[in-house]
Amino acid sequence: MARSFVLKRESAPIPLVHYQIPYAEHLNPQQLAVVEAPNGPALVIAGAGTGKTRTLIYRLARLVESGVPPEEIVLLTFTRRAAREMLNRATVLLDGRCEGIKGGTFHGFCLSVLQRYAQQIGFPVRFSVLDAADAADVVDLLRTQQGFHQSKTRFPKKDTLYHLFSASINRQKDIPQLLAQEFPQYAKHETEILTLYKAYDQYKQKHGLMDYDDLLVRTLQLFEAHPTIRYEVCARIRHVLVDEFQDTNKLQGDLVAAFASVHGNVMAVGDDAQSIYAFRGANFQNIMGFPKRFAGTTLYKLEENYRSTPPILQLANHVLSQAHERYEKELFSRRDGGELPAIVQAPDDRFQSRFVCQMVLQLREEGIPLNEMAVLFRNGRDSYDLELELARCNIPFVKYGGLKLNDAAHIKDVLAHLKIVENPLDAVAWQRVLMLLKGIGPKTAQELIQWILTTDKPYDFDSLQPFKKHVGQLRSLALLLQDLRKGERLASSQVSDVIHYYGPILERVHPDDTEKRRQDLEHFVGIAANFVTRGDLLRALALDPIERSTVEVEAIQKDEIPLVLSTIHSAKGLEYQAVFVIQVLEGVLPSAYALNRRSALDEERRLLYVALTRAKDYLFVSHSVLGYQRSFGGEYFTKPSRFIQDIPEHLAEPWQLVESSPSNNELSTGDPYLSLPSSS
DNA sequence: GCAGCGAAAATATCT
């Protein structure tokens, strides 16, 4: 197919394409088959560490070398980080020719489509994208407006409600069903919740707002309502490649089908054993159903693991084999030797942190760079104690997952000012901005917003009679907004202006930690410098929020490449020479939320499997006997996760951490053959 | 109707 395509474009007969890259030398036969796959639908089942990313990259290069215009190739990945990395590597591989390939998340790609056609489905060109916190704020606004918060029995909070709405869309279940399953305590509020759901949907339409789910849903709606647009968009997608296909949900499956609807060239890559997004409606049946959905699918398999040593794989296989739903797959390593993974028991959290720090330092001595080591955990907060210890040991780190800088109140405040300039209909942002003013509370803000939404001069408050009391403050706000609105000013200079205006407010609202927050804001100006327009900045931030810890890292040490801290979910698809999995405890991994459902427990188990298979050479799985509850200073006993109970000793070595001598702080493994360096 | 205080509650994974 590719060949005849080339013949059509060039008038002279070209018998064969000359490939610059020696594919057969760089790839094993299974990988090569994928890279050379003919046009049409293809499904690649690729176990952990089988060179899936590498294969995809070579596939991209191959397509480009075969004459497919790079801008007609779309690579859909799970995170922006993954897309960026793959496209960079492909670009290097084929001296820059892959640069034009479009890559990103489903949400990101849908956003780019919607930005062009938003008006066709009744949205303003400059619609706003709501992140999870924004969306919850909208829900909260409506919740209060409808008076549901005053109900006699407890009414669900904004986060719960938004979670419910989002789950309903992503898992294709109606709200009563979800309520009965997950929140039986709120079942009696079913009618109100349904009312709220409808109100939420209408509100977003009316104010030009889209949440994450809307990006997918509205794109599908757009395609359905306007087949010509669908054709126009998808005709430009000659090839679509989807990574981590096991983690796509129904909506994303439908989108893939739409994207491939003109050219039919779709390649999906996935591994059912690594499915860890069922909570978001991911359905690995998408993999099973792929050949049915796309007639003529060719199936490929990648089975040889190049990443991990045999002992690491054996432990991972063992963990997976205990799942209720059995997996037939067993990965085999192409490597030899390797040390047994360690199951490390620490007396308490502090010990665990000190152990990690000392081990990291020791491995660095042995020549492993910090960014080739990762500490993985179930929840963002599971690393708090470790973060303190790392700072104490002067070990620089980056953290992925967990809280984002965007969630900090002061950043949200600044963003809200930009949002109302971008989209004057964004009432939630208005509310936030107005309530920062002295003497303006929820009631006054609502009245002001009523007026703002109906006027054609939303940034001119001078004519406002009933709000005379506030006219001074409103005037300086108006000045700022009118200034920002003028011309096409650079995003970072707009951010600076807002911060300048916001300075006094910051001091008044957060008198205790003004300085710390001011530093965040300065950091934020730097980030804004990566974007040209205000709209670019806002949309990028909504989809790819700033990691909170990167701020602190820069403060610690700028020169050394940092150690990686990451939630397991965020570590998907990546690999490291040494991996520490910490806090492997009952109630943490598996999560307490998963304990009573088999399928959820299996997902937690796969999560640990994903964590273990990130390791190439060294693997440490740790847990502590005593935990410290951060909320009120208490201690509690913990149990090691059921997933690491009763692991035979030939699969992993049990280590017990003990204080080597009461007089100093050194740790010992209790094993005379294992020495740990003292912390200096 | 707003601000400030203290008590109480909650506390995932990601886009």
Add this chain to the structure above:
DNA sequence: TTTTCGCTGC
């Protein structure tokens, strides 16, 4: 640790 709720005084 942080957010939310409810009360009180202005």
